[in-house]
Amino acid sequence: MLYWNRMARSLLLRRSTASKGMKAAIVNNLAVEYIDEGKGPILFLLHGWGDNLHTFDSLLAKLSASFRVVRLDLPGFGGSEAPEESWGVEEYAYFVKSFIEKLGIPSYIIIGHSFGGRIAIKGVGIGLLKPQKVVLISAAGLATNRKVRNQLLRLIAKIGKIALFPFSSDVKERLRLKLYRKVGGEDYIHAGALKETFLRVIGEDLSPAAQKINIPALLIWGEKDTATPLLNGKRLEELIPDSTLEVLEGAGHFVHQEKTDSVAALIQAFISQ
Template identity: 25%
Template sequence: MPSTETTAPSGKAARGAAPVPVTRARATRLGRAAFGALAAMVMALSTTAAGASAVPGGGAHAPAGFPAGFRGGKVAVDGGAVHYVRGGSGPAVVLLHGWPETSLMWRKVMPGLARNHTVVAIDLPGLGGSDIPNGGYDKVTAAHRVRQAVNALGLGQVEILAHDIGVLVAYPYARDFPGEVRRLVMIEAPLAGFGLEDLYGVSWHLRFNSSPAPIPEKIVDNDDVSTYLGMMFDFSHRPEAIEREPYYRAYASPARRTASYEYYRAFAGDAVNNRANAARRLPMPVLAVGGQHSFGARVADSFRQVADDVRPVVVPDSGHFVPEENPGFVTDCASLFLGAPNGAPQRPELAPCAP
């Protein structure tokens, strides 16, 4: 695949470039462009400051890769700002992505959920369009930062859909603030301390990503991103369903890759914290979702150790990247579980998703 690395011109090339003459017409165009950029910046700052009121239900200008009707923004949390994409109206649903992806992984699911919900897809701190914090990649800290974003957006009580590492962040959010989370849809990740370690022999990337710095940083450089991440996507059951280039670009920055590794490096501490707090069992219903050709029932086996109401679901025709490999099933299942107006499964395979 072609390289996705984007670099600035080298100093040598910059010094050797011929000067561009500045005519009166060109100066006028530059002045107009500068004014336009300033106006855009002022609008962006006012949107962030206004919080949820600035993005009531989306708009025509969707962020790149997202369908029309969604709007993006950033809100301040500890360690920097968090990027989100929002649309729809109704009860709030927060979507947390996994690795090696961003909030874009939910783009096929969001329109269906937005029919009856306010849908907010968040880039985890350090990833996607969110700022890179200086530490705090343990899942308790990450969960608290996500909660700060939720509160800044005025969402109140939420339901959470999460995939992969997003699951590991959603768990302490729900555990530590059970009155603020109505339901959980946890996709393709057992918890650290309760089954995640059993997967270390399934895929070597778990140990590789969690290796001390700078081991993965030195081994995977910018030119290797598409090779490494492409291998991960090839593990899926339907690899052709994943549009890879946006994710290659999202992890093209060494700083972004280090942030992603830090989430893995925190797994051991996450396991200690999860086991120490397992007696604080989740009171809300948990839909534990696994791909037919991936984790299957393992997600439910893990959550039964920390929650009282666990409903297992196995997604047909899907591997690990469930929201991209079978978005229709995820949309229908999650909508039903979260309280679709009809309230009854339309197909037999959706029966486990009933609220």
């Protein structure tokens, strides 16, 4: 196993150096890919679940002229190694802290989309991450009307093997997929080796951590976001003392891609305050 891990890391490092702008590093014994470009105040970007650093490509084009922008593929996503054990949000926050220290970043503003926002809330709230400001874009992490769905996902995952035991493997898999889709578990279906991590992540309500954020926070939401509904943004604005919610009409969960100019302008104005 150790040999193959080393081989995989070697291939990752070679591929990263061959890809334009892509770099690689070993952090906490995991090989990860990242991009570090531009000059100026540092923006540290965290992508969402099942996504990768390229989700910010269009936003980067608007920001890299004025800022140094650092973005990485979180462990288990994009070109980065997955952890060998299941992680919760706190483990991801610890990893981000270690990555920032690895790069020797002295001060920064953290920007998190969806799951990346979840990591930012947890990390900043418990004092692991110490940015100057935080930008949360369609951030996940609050217990809302999705709480029942999340509980059902965890229940299906726990009892599914027992309940479906009499059936053949292919029949069991089809039945399990139907059950997950019934409760809106597409992310879980596609989580692959990260299924246990996904269940741990969605099982935590980050409201207590959000209340402890004591730095300025900008909340950016799409009016038509169905993955992390606007209700989440309004609730976060109530929880985070020094926060401002900006809602962009007609946009959905990937508001930073749908309304890139507006999101970039909001971020720049927030940073200049």
